[in-house]
Amino acid sequence: MKKMSAVLLVVLLAGSILISCGGKIDIGLAMPETHVLRWEKDGNSLKTEAERLGYKAEVQWGNADQLTQNQQIQNFLTRRARLLIIGNINEGVASVVADANRDGVEVIAYDRIIQGTNDYGYFITFNNYKVGTLQGQSIVDGLNLNAATTAAPKYITLFAGSPTDANANFFFQGAMDVLLPYIDRGVLRVIGPAPRHYSETAFQQIATEGWNPAIAKTRMENLLTNDARNVTLDAILAPNDTLARALLEACRADAKYRDSLPVTSGQDAEFASALSIKNGEQYSTVFKDTAKLAEAAIVLADAILKGETPNVPGAIIAEGDLRQIGYTGTGYVTTYLLDPILVTRDNLNVPVDAGFYEASEAAQLR
Numbered sequence: 587m588k589k590m591s592a593v594l595l596v597v598l599l600a601g602s603i604l605i606s607c608g609g610k611i612d613i614g615l616a617m618p619e620t621h622v623l624r625w626e627k628d629g630n631s632l633k634t635e636a637e638r639l640g641y642k643a644e645v646q647w648g649n650a651d652q653l654t655q656n657q658q659i660q661n662f663l664t665r666r667a668r669l670l671i672i673g674n675i676n677e678g679v680a681s682v683v684a685d686a687n688r689d690g691v692e693v694i695a696y697d698r699i700i701q702g703t704n705d706y707g708y709f710i711t712f713n714n715y716k717v718g719t720l721q722g723q724s725i726v727d728g729l730n731l732n733a734a735t736t737a738a739p740k741y742i743t744l745f746a747g748s749p750t751d752a753n754a755n756f757f758f759q760g761a762m763d764v765l766l767p768y769i770d771r772g773v774l775r776v777i778g779p780a781p782r783h784y785s786e787t788a789f790q791q792i793a794t795e796g797w798n799p800a801i802a803k804t805r806m807e808n809l810l811t812n813d814a815r816n817v818t819l820d821a822i823l824a825p826n827d828t829l830a831r832a833l834l835e836a837c838r839a840d841a842k843y844r845d846s847l848p849v850t851s852g853q854d855a856e857f858a859s860a861l862s863i864k865n866g867e868q869y870s871t872v873f874k875d876t877a878k879l880a881e882a883a884i885v886l887a888d889a890i891l892k893g894e895t896p897n898v899p900g901a902i903i904a905e906g907d908l909r910q911i912g913y914t915g916t917g918y919v920t921t922y923l924l925d926p927i928l929v930t931r932d933n934l935n936v937p938v939d940a941g942f943y944e945a946s947e948a949a950q951l952r
Contacts, residue, residue, distance in 0.1 A: 608644060612636070613887060614662030615645035616655055616672045618698070622797060622828050624854045624876055625673060628697070631880035632671060639888055650796050652678040663689055669887050670694070676750035677701040692890050696883055697876075699752045701915050708890070709912050710883050710901070710922040712874045714753045718760020720928040721851035724870035725821045726764060728849035728930075734773035742821040742848075743777045743809060745802055745829060746784070749793040755784040756911060757825045757853070758792075765823070777814045794825075799832035806836035819848045827852040827859035830868050855929055855937045857947045863931050864951055873927045873937045882924060898922050 613636050617629040629645035636643035644662070648655030652675040659682040662670060670686055672679060673696040680703040686693050693706035700706060726732070729740045742765070747754030762782060768774040781788035794802045802824075819837075824830035830852035837843040852859050852871040862868040882898045889896040904911050904921035912921030929936055938948050 608665065610642070611644050611662065611665050611667050612641040612669070612891070613643040613884075614659065614665075614667040614670045615643055616659050616662070616670065616674075617645060617647045617696075618655065618673050618675045619650040620647050621650065622826070622854070623856055624874075628673065628876050628880055631877050632696075632883060635881050635884035636887070639884060641884075641888075641891075648675055650675060652676050655679060656682045660685070663691060667691060669891055671696045671883055671887060672700065674698050674700050677703075680705070692887075694883060694887060694890075695919070697753070697879065699912065699914060699919070699921075701752055703914060704917045704919075707919055708886060708922070709919045710879065710886055710898070711753070711911070711924070712879065712926045713908065713923045714756035714911060715760040715908070717853060717872050717874070717926045718757040718762075719764050720760075720872050720926060721757065721823065721825070721853065721870070722761035722764030724851050724928055724930065725761075725823065725849055726768065728869045729774075729820055731768045731774060734768070736772040739773050739775045740820040741775050741777050741814075741817050742823060743806075743814065743819055744779065744781070744792045744823045745805075745825060745833065746789060746793045747825040747829075748795060748797045749790060750795075751797070754793065754825060758784050758789070758823075761823055761851070777817060777819060778809050794829060797826065797828065799828050802829045803832040803836045806833045807839075810836065810840050818842050821849040822851070824851050825853060827854045827856040827868070827871055830871075831859060831862065834862070834867060855942060857943055857951075860929075860934060860937065860943070860947075860951055863929070864934055866931065870928060870930045873929045873940075873942070874924070875927075875937075875940055875942065877940075877942070879924055882922065886922065896922075900924055 615632045617625045620626045633643045633645045646658040669692045671694045684705045687705035695709040697711045699709050734740050746758045779788045779791035822833050824833055830850050849869040855871045855873040859868050859871050882901050885898050886896050901922040901924050904923050912919050938951050
């Protein structure tokens with residue numbers, strides 16, 4: 587009797603743990619942070635799409651801390667999630683991905699590849715190399731570099747994303763592949779660290795840990811009072827909108843830029859940056875319709891859970907040179923790519939018409 591009571595107690599305790607953690611789920615959604623607005627939107631969109639197909643889903647945000655995210659993912663596994671969609675913070679997530687693989691739980695890396703492991707099979711993202719080429723091309727167009735001369739060169743400074751985010755490498759390399767011919771011709775000169783490839787040591791000097799805008803702003807302030815003290819910057823390669831706004835804020839405090847800001851790239855089509863573009867401040871952003879990405883990720887998840895061959899509308903499988911986007915450092919995962927769109931003042935209607943903003947926000951952009 588005592589033995590049976592003990593067994594019953596264990597069963598009851600196990601059940602209470604599941605209940606206290608929110609009960610069993612089908613799909614666990616682990617997003618990296620909320621200080622970049624798009625990740626809050628992505629998590630909510632993924633949950634909505636999963637529930638629309640009848641799955642029980644829950645989203646957690648990791649506060650840009652991998653240990654916190656790992657604990658959240660472990661909680662999903664404890665609650666017997668059948669599939670995980672992870673927008674990771676850094677490669678420290680590999681340990682819980684290994685746990686998921688051990689438990690037979692499928693993992694989809696979402697918009698950030700999970701490095702250093704082959705314990706998962708799928709990655710869905712945008713063509714992030716193309717994001718970079720669009721950013722670089724926007725600077726070419728914004729500065730009219732095809733008409734620039736060595737006698738009157740344009741000046742640019744380079745910023746990159748988090749060194750722990752493999753996407754930052756593709757953004758940077760795509761942009762530099764567009765800009766390097768102008769640098770080599772001498773019509774575009776780099777102020778500050780000038781890596782030509784993300785694998786170079788100097789890349790670490792332009793990278794922004796954790797995509798933290800305060801770090802980028804401080805570096806820009808230091809640049810303006812040192813390397814860029816005796817020149818006027820014509821352009822800033824900024825990898826996303828959050829950083830772009832921080833960099834432009836630093837410029838506004840310098841008298842040289844109060845009437846004319848540098849041509850500055852961005853990414854994510856955040857409302858604040860869209861409004862800045864409309865007002866002639868930030869020059870461009872790259873619109874990645876993350877609602878479409880979330881929808882595509884759940885279509886992929888649905889096929890995996892049903893044991894079907896995935897057919898993801900609007901996405902291509904990365905092949906040829908693009909296959910490198912799906913390289914984890916130890917092997918390749920099947921990678922689905924959606925197409926990004928460059929947005930400037932001339933086509934600001936694109937994200938507006940896509941329903942990317944709240945109605946009150948859209949009204950300010952029309």
